[in-house]
Amino acid sequence: MLEVSNLSVSYGGLRALTDVSLSVAEGQFVTVVGPNGAGKTTLFKTISGVVRPAAGKITFFGKDLATISASERAHLGIAHVPEGRQVFKTLTVRENLEMGAYPAAGQAAWSRTLDRIHTLFPILHERAGQLAGTLSGGEQQMVAIGRGLACAPRLLMLDEPSMGLAPAVTDTIFERVQQIHKEDGVTILLVEQRVAEALELSDHGYVLETGHMVLDGPYETLLADDRVRKSYLGLT
């Protein structure tokens, strides 16, 4: 469904991504791992249209995204849960979720998805009337994921959902993400620094280093790779 081919991105002469290719098939769980500054977030921002590519092509269900503006991409069913959560701090939890359901597909499915979000994250039901900025980091991450789910996405992109969270909270988040994938059949593209957990969940993994895709393959292949074992998993 999502094809990224030979993508290059620069920020004012500074190359962030070089010749990156990636593909996500419907129903898949794909993970991109890599160290800080590898370009993972840039890759996501380019897919959702906030950053313009210097070269290369992105297609979604065969549709070239080059001419489609960032806000319209959400209406195609691409949900981007950004790095650092980026909830609407001055809106209530409920309003945050409503804004997630801004595209027509999300509005149509609203009552059903709201129930689902509350089942996955009961705390959001409790905190419905509270300003999202007053929540804890973990709760804000739940709002961000719930907001992504609310648009009834065809592709859910999660940018480092574990960032800045306590290990126990991260485990919950990962569990929920897996549930969303397995039970709701949502296609997921995940960027993570917690490589072991992330790869374990996924069907296919990519390793991004300093703007280059250096390796890709199914979980088992990556796990067998010496570089991955040494650099990311701390195994020998």
Place this chain on the structure above:
Amino acid sequence: MVGPRRRRNQVDIESLIENVANAVTAGLTIGCIYGLMCIGLGLIFGIMKVVNFAQGEILMLGMFASLYLVTGGGILAFLGPYIGPFVGALLAGPIVFVVGALIHKFLISRVSGLKTAGTIDDGHFGQLIVTLGISLILQNGGMIVFGSTPFTVQTPLSSSAIEVAVGYGDASVFLNKAKLIACAVAIAVAFALYMVMEFTRIGKALRAAADNPTAATYMGINVDGYYRMAFGMGCGITAIAGGLMATYLSFGPFVGFDYVIIMYSGVVLGGIGSIMGAFWGGLTVGFVQQVSALVLPPQLQNAAIFIVFLLIVLLRPQGLFGRSAERA
């Protein structure tokens, strides 16, 4: 000898009470209209983070829009001098909304919104120059088009009043009918805007776009489109206030300058970024201005505004209604 003196004391107290009561009611009525005027500026700043130096001229455009609708061969002339001026003020809203949206499309959008987000100054220098330029062009353009003779939207209501007894001797309050209706219209418009911002999809999307434009884009919200709407709405609302003020005020192309200062103090008092706070800020400014007339000569009324302004900002730097949504 005792009788006449007591009589005179009572008259003194009566007239004092009458003066205070009249100043307070005038302060409240004019304050509500100022409040509406401030909401316009507060909306633009609150949503787009653009400081619009041309907001005074937008007020002036609202006055002239209402004037041309209502008087002479205006299309609302048939409504007569009683209803016409107020309908004209309300209609000035959509007209100036369009003017504002066009100003945004061709000028403001080039120095604001997602285009300048993340640049060194977030576009603020550009916005300062552009809005200041628009202000000068509208002032001097207004001079060419409208001339310099002062105008007012004539209504017999502005020279008639309702007399209400305060309940002490013969003291009574005179409520100017034009100002009273203008105040009611201002409250109604402010309340309608509040409902739109709080409970409608458009209002929530506007707040989301203000809160975090990038995240709003991820939600599928066309942020630049909503910014254009916010700018138009901000202009339209100040224009309605202008149309209302035009019923009791004589104005010319340079009238905006006097009021832009009031608007800024109102918005800052209310708490920068708080849209409805701007209403209460404007109300405070209007109230202080009118009540200070009891003890100060008219030339010092604006000084009184700024003394109160400084005091409030000293005690509550975040403004009356500024609040923090951050977790401590």
